[in-house]
Amino acid sequence: MALRVAVLDGRLHDRAAFSCGIAALDDYLRTRASQHARDGIATTHVLTDDAAPASILGYCTLSAAQLLLHELAEADRARLPTHPVPAMRMGRLAVAAAAQGQGHGQLLLGHAVNLALSVRGTLGVRVLIVDAKDARAAAFYRAYGFRPTASTALTLYLPLGRS
């Protein structure tokens, strides 16, 4: 079993067969993921096993975003020459129902963090933002050190530190 993550390719990956149990996430992969990639809105990264390379075990979507700080003080403004702060956003993370409980979500999350760190030096990205669909998903991200953007928010963030 050799797992790999690659950018979604409609010719290689079977989008129609993907089912994670959440209709909105299944529909996104089937109907919008490729269009969003073409339009430069978001890129979909899929996890596959070389033993069945067309079968999508899970996916995440990555896009550019910007982080605004609330009531930024003048002294702190100087520390943030680029405000809004350039960010990477993982807007969606889904694992196929048949492949859940095997750490695939964690793998895709690790992939996104590694990618964010690798572009940090060249693109000025300073934070990874994730969108959780519900409180349970938010708790998943919190376990990895993500913090809610506001006390009850389902959008969380992970500062990437200095380059």
Place this chain on the structure above:
Amino acid sequence: MTATTTGARLDLRLDSRDKARIAKAAALRGMAVSAFVRDAVLREADTAIAAEAFVTLSAHESRHFLAALDEPFRPNDRLRQAMEDAARLAD
């Protein structure tokens, strides 16, 4: 569409009452219906795009973020494990 557009068209079906409402609103502004619709839809599109692209931190989290800014990146054990596992994925 007016002469200012480059010729792309957007056709849509809508309820005749909705169309009448739009026409009335456009008349109130003294605008052509097409210009009124174009402006309103573009404004809504900008809002949707901004909502997707911008995230705001609360005041409390803004302070935390600034404190973390100059620190080296320190993943917790769980995240470190996730990053190591992901780094071992096939190329």
